[in-house]
Amino acid sequence: MELEVNNLSLYHTLECGQAFRWDKLHDGSYFGIVGKNAFLIYQKRERLEIISTIEDSINWAKIYFALDIDLERILRKIDTDEYIHTAIKSCSGLRILRQEPWETLASFILSSNNSIQNIKRMIKTLSQRLGSKIELNGHQGYSFPSPYSIVKNKGVVNTCRLGFRRDYLIETAEMITNGDIDLEGLRELPYKSLREKLFKLKGVGPKVADCVALFAFEKSESFPVDVWIKRILQKLYFSNKVVNDKKLYSFARKHFGRYCGYAQEYLYCYYRLKIPQEITSQKVGQEPKR
DNA sequence: GTCCAGGAGTGAT
DNA sequence: ATCACTCATGGA
Numbered sequence: 181m182e183l184e185v186n187n188l189s190l191y192h193t194l195e196c197g198q199a200f201r202w203d204k205l206h207d208g209s210y211f212g213i214v215g216k217n218a219f220l221i222y223q224k225r226e227r228l229e230i231i232s233t234i235e236d237s238i239n240w241a242k243i244y245f246a247l248d249i250d251l252e253r254i255l256r257k258i259d260t261d262e263y264i265h266t267a268i269k270s271c272s273g274l275r276i277l278r279q280e281p282w283e284t285l286a287s288f289i290l291s292s293n294n295s296i297q298n299i300k301r302m303i304k305t306l307s308q309r310l311g312s313k314i315e316l317n318g319h320q321g322y323s324f325p326s327p328y329s330i331v332k333n334k335g336v337v338n339t340c341r342l343g344f345r346r347d348y349l350i351e352t353a354e355m356i357t358n359g360d361i362d363l364e365g366l367r368e369l370p371y372k373s374l375r376e377k378l379f380k381l382k383g384v385g386p387k388v389a390d391c392v393a394l395f396a397f398e399k400s401e402s403f404p405v406d407v408w409i410k411r412i413l414q415k416l417y418f419s420n421k422v423v424n425d426k427k428l429y430s431f432a433r434k435h436f437g438r439y440c441g442y443a444q445e446y447l448y449c450y451y452r453l454k455i456p457q458e459i460t461s462q463k464v465g466q467e468p469k470r
Numbered sequence: 471g472t473c474c475a476g477g478a479g480t481g482a483t
Numbered sequence: 484a485t486c487a488c489t490c491a492t493g494g495a
Contacts, residue, residue: 197476198476288476288477289477289478291475291476291477292475292476292477292478292490293474293475293476293477293478293490293491293492294475294476294477294491294492294493295474295475295476295492295493295494296475296476297475297493297494298475298492298493298494299475299476301492301493302492341491341492341493342491342492343490343491343492343493344478344479344489344490344491344492345477345478345490345491345492346491347490348478348479382478382479383477383478383479384478385477385478385479386477386478387476387477387478388476388477388478391476404476405476406475406476406477407474407475407476407477408475408476409476424485448476452476
């Protein structure tokens with residue numbers, strides 16, 4: 181099926197570190213698993229061509245890529261200085277996806293002190309061993325295992341080489357299957373109380389909670405502070421001085437406004453993916469370890 | 471061998 | 484409240 185899109189770049193959106201389940205194929209298209217379905221998406225300028233295992237992939241794409249969101253309007257609001265302006269111009273078409281809460285939560289629990297490449301490998305291994313196989317046009321993938329499946333198959337989880345994050349994942353899966361927390365029930369909560377609820381889960385601190393809030397619950401005022409954003413903000417806005425995470429968030433929230441989550445993604449995409457040497461070359465704002 | 475990666479838990483101040 | 488340390492794994 182085909183769909184005309186405005187302000188969407190598959191490359192910027194699928195490779196900026198918010199989703200870990202998309203692979204770029206040799207022809208430039210993307211193959212990925214979302215929920216119980218597989219998708220092959222090819223973008224040519226303003227047109228998406230989608231092959232999938234569901235009927236209405238057009239409607240799916242509108243929801244998943246959040247095409248109902250007026251991106252231009254949001255970008256005008258966060259475009260408050262020359263640095264973010266450059267990032268916005270460079271990463272045009274970067275959108276924040278609407279992702280499923282459990283997989284997002286589990287993925288970012290696994291992201292702790294980890295590399296994107298390794299996070300992808302862990303998610304892939306977990307899915308291959310505990311998920312359901314999904315085939316599409318000669319490609320195959322696996323759905324992400326449910327909390328119940330994680331709890332019931334701890335022995336298998338142990339073989340997935342998750343490192344110290346294994347305990348976090350299993351304990352959080354247990355809390356969910358026990359009914360200690362209802363993920364979907366968090367959807368109605370405002371940002372602050374959503375964060376507090378997520379903190380109760382194992383392996384969920386400020387960064388993971390903010391990623392889940394932003395990528396699964398559409399909390400645009402969430403501003404995840406990871407090592408990269410920390411360096412970027414310190415270099416650009418604090419003259420290379422070391423600043424703690426809380427001050428970085430309060431700065432971002434005030435400086436970029438209630439859509440600061442979008443600012444975070446554009447800064448991350450531009451400075452991390454496009455010109456990382458600008459940030460890493462001087463080890464800006466980092467204390468020398470030991 | 472050393473350092474780092476989309477951090478969080480723990481225990482000592 | 485903040486700080487230093489540690490955690491398992493893979494890649495540069």
